[in-house]
Amino acid sequence: MFFENQRLNNDIEKVEENLRTNVTSKNQLLVKAIADTVGAGGKRLRPAMVIASSYFGKIRQDRLIKLASAIELLHTATLVHDDVLDYSPFRRNRETVYKKYGTDMAIYCGDFLYTKALLMLADIVPAKHLTIAAKAVKTICEGEVDQYRDKYVMNLSVPSYLKRISRKTAVLFGASCALGALCAKCNHSITNSLSKLGFYYGVMFQMIDDYRDYKSGDSEWGKPVFNDLSKGILTLPGIYACKNNKEIYQKVENYWRKEEKSNEELQDIISQIYSSGGMEYTENYIQRYRQKAFREIEKLPKSEARDIFADLINKLHI
Template sequence: MEFHEIYLLYRHELDRVERLLDERAHADHVDLAKAGRTLLEAGGKRIRPLFALICGLGEREWSEDVAKIAAALEMIHMATLVHDDVIDRADLRRGKPTVRKSYGNLAAMYTGDYLFARAIQLLAEVDNLEVHRLMARGIVLLCEGEIEQIEDFYNWSQGVMTYLRRIHRKTALLISLSCQLGAMVGGAPEREVAALARFGHAVGMAFQIVDDLLDFTGAAEIVGKPVGGDLRQGNLTLPALLAASRPGFGERLRALVREGMREEEAEEAIRLVVASGALADAERLAERYLEKSRHLLQAVNRETVREQLMGLTSFIIRRQY
C-alpha cells in the first residue's frame, strides 16, 4: 500500500486530530497565539499521529483517546522543533520562517514550553496510568537527548554508538511511543503493544538516519531548509561521522568543521562527506533498521494494520522530504 493511499484512508481521522491541535495549541496571549499559528500553518507530515491512529484504530471504531494521544505526541514533537530551531539558530523550517526568526528566541522558547504543557494537559484527559508513566519517562529521555546533542556539537571524538543513542532519544522514542500508546489505548493485546513499540523504535531510527542523509542530498526547496545545515551548526550526524573515519577524508573534514568555520569551508566539508561514500553506508544501516521493523510486524495479528505499517516503512526509505 502506498503512502498517499494510507493518508487518504485516515484523512477524516487526521482532520479530527488537526482540529484538536488547533484547539489545544491556541493561547489567549497574542504572541503565543501567533507563534502557535505559525507552527500549525507550517504543516508537516504528521507521521506520529498517523502511526498512533493506525496502531490504535486499524480495524476498530473511532476512539477519542487515541486521537488525544496522537495530538499530544505531535504537540511534543512541535515543541522540540521550536527549541531545536533556537539551539541551531535556524531561520527556515519546512520552507517557512521559524518561530525564532519571526518572534525572537525568548518567544520561541516559551512557545515550546507552552506546547509541552498543553500536551501534558491533553494527556491528562486519558484515563490510563501507564500512558502517563511511559510519556513522562519519554519526555525525560527526550530532554536528555537534546542536552547530549548540544554537548556534542563539533565533538569529533564521539562515535557512532553515541549518535545512535542520541537519535533513539530525539526521534525514535516519539515514534515508538506513537505506536505503543496508540495500540495500548486502542485495546490491542499486550504482546502486540510490545511488538509495535519495538517496531516504532526501529522505524524511528531509520527515519532519522534518512533525515540526516537528506541534509546532504535533498533539494533545499523540497526539504525546506538549507542543505548541509547540520554540519554548518556543528551537529555531527551519521554521514559525517562515517566520513571522518575514512582515510583521505577524515583528517581534512575534522580540520574544516569547527566553530567559526567559513562558508567555503562548510561547502568543502559537505563535498567531502558526499565523496567519501559514507552516504551509501548510512543508507544501508537505515535499510537494516527497516528490515528489522518489518520482521517485528509478524507479531501483529491485524492484517490491515500490518499492511498499512508496511506501506509507511517503504515511504520512509524513499522519501525526499
Template sequence: MEKVKLKLLYSDLKPELDMIEKELEQAVDSESLLLNDASLHLLQAGGKRIRPVFVLLAGKFGNYNIDVMKQVAVPLELIHMASLVHDDVIDDSETRRGKPTVKAEWNNSVAMYTGDFILARALEYISEIDSPKLHHILSKTMIEVCRGEIIQIEDKYKLDQNLRDYLRRIKRKTALLISSSCELGALVSGTDEKTAAHLRRFGYFIGMSFQIIDDILDFTSTDEELGKPAGSDFIQGNITLPILCARKNPEVYSLLKNNLGKELTEPERLHIVKTVRDSTAIDEAKAISERYLQKALEELAYLPKGNANKTMRKIAFFIGKRKF
C-alpha cells in the same frame, strides 16, 4: 512531492487526521495574541504528522475509537512541535521546512515560551485519559527526549565520537517518541501486551531508520528540497552518521576537522557537502538505516494481517527509501 506521496499511503485516515488537525489548532489557541500567532505559525508550517498516523494505525489493532485515539495523537504531536521550537533556538536555525522559524520570525524568548506553552497544552490534553501506565510511559519518553537534546549539545563539535554515541542520541531524539506513539496507540485501544510490545519495537526501529535517512538527506538533497542549507547539521556542529562514516578517509577527516565550528563561506559549505555526498559514507549510512528498516518489518510479521499492518509496512518502506 514526497510528502504528497506519503499522505497517499494513509489517505483512508484523512477524515481522522483532519479532525486531529482541527484539535491541534484548538489546543494551541491562547488568549495571548503573540502566543497564538507563534504557535499557529509553527503548526501551519506543516509536517508529515507521522506520530499521529502511527497512533491511529496502532489503534486499529484494538478497539478503535477516534474520540479516544485523538486524546493520545494530539498531545504526542504537540510534544514533537514543542521540541522543534526549542531545537531551533538551540541550533540558531533561521528556517524550517522552507519557512522562517519562530525564533527567526520573533525572537528566542518568544520561541522558548511558545515551546513551553505547547508542551503544557500537551500535558493538559492527555490528562483526560485515566491510565497511570500511559502517563508513566509518556513522562518517561519526555524525560528521555530531554536527555537526548542535552546529549546532542554535549556531543556538538566532537568529530571523534563513536557510533554508539550517535545511535544513543537519535534513539532519544527521534525514535522513542515514534515508538511511544505506536505503543500508546495500542494500549489506549485495549490491545494485549504482546501486540503493544511488537508495535513499540516497530516504532523504535522505524524511528531509527527515519532519523538516519533524515541525516543522509542533509547531504544528498538540495537547499530547496530541504528548506534550509544542505549540510546544516555539520554547520551547527551536529555529528551525524554520514560524517562518522566519511571521516574514516584521512583526507576527508582533515577537511571536516579543519572546518568544524568555523563560519563557512558558500563555496566551502558546498565543497564539504559534495565531498561527503561523493564518498562511500552515504551508502554505508543507508546500509545501517536498511538494517533498522528490516527489523521494523520483522516486528510487523508478528502482528495480525489487515489494512493497518499493510499501511504500516508501506509507510516503513517509504520512510526507508524516501528522497527528501
C-alpha cells in the same frame, strides 16, 4: 494527504481540526505564535502512528483524536525549542516562531505546547501509561543534550550516534505506537511489536534526514542542506568518513576551527565524504533498520492496520 489509507487520512484530518480549534490561549500574542506553529503543517507521522496502532484494538474516536493531537503537540514543542537552539530562521519553508517572534516568545510557546499536550494526555491516558509520554519527553531532552555535548567532537563513534538519534527522535515514534496500542487495549504481544516498530521507524527516519543533509539542492523536507556539518554536528556519513580517511578527518577539523568558513571548503568536504563510501555506509544502516521494522510487522495480525505500517515504511526512502 500523505497517506494511502483513506480511514487514516480522515482521522488525521480530525486531528488537524482539533489542533486548529482546541489549542489556544487567552493571550493573543501566544495565540498568534501557536497558530503559526501548529498551522505550519508537516506529515503528522507521529499522530498517524498513534492512530494506526489503535486500529489493532478499540478506542472511542474522540479519545483517539485527543491522544494523537497531544503527541503531535509534544513533537511540535520540541521543534520550537530546537529552532531556538539552532538559530533556525526557517522550517518547512516558513519562518520559525524564533525568527518571527524572538527567542523569549519561542521558549514560552514551546513550554505552552508541552503543557497543553500533557494536560490532554492526563485527561485520556490512564495514570499507569502516562509515564510512557513523560519518559519520552525526558529522553528527548537527554538526546538534545547529547547532541550539544557532541558538537565539534571528531572521534564520535557509531554507537554514540545511534544512542543520540534513538533518544532525540526514535523514542517518540516508539511511544506513539505504544500509547495508541495501550489506549486501544491491545494485548502485550501486539503492543510490544508496535513499540519496537515505531522505534525502528524513528531511527530510520533520522538516518534518512541526516543522509539528506549531505545532498545538494533544496531539502525535500524544508530544511537547509549541509546544516549539521556546518554547525559542528557529525552524523553517520561523516562519522564513517572521518574514521576511515585521515585526510577528511583533518579537513573537517580544520574547517571547524576557522572563524571564517567558506562554502567552497564545505563543498569539498562533502564531496570527499561521498567518495569515501560514507553515503553507502549510511544506506546500508538504513536498510538494516528497515528490515528490523518489517520483522516486527510480520508479527502483527494481517489487517488494514498492518498494511498501513508497511506503506509508511515503504514511503520512507532516501
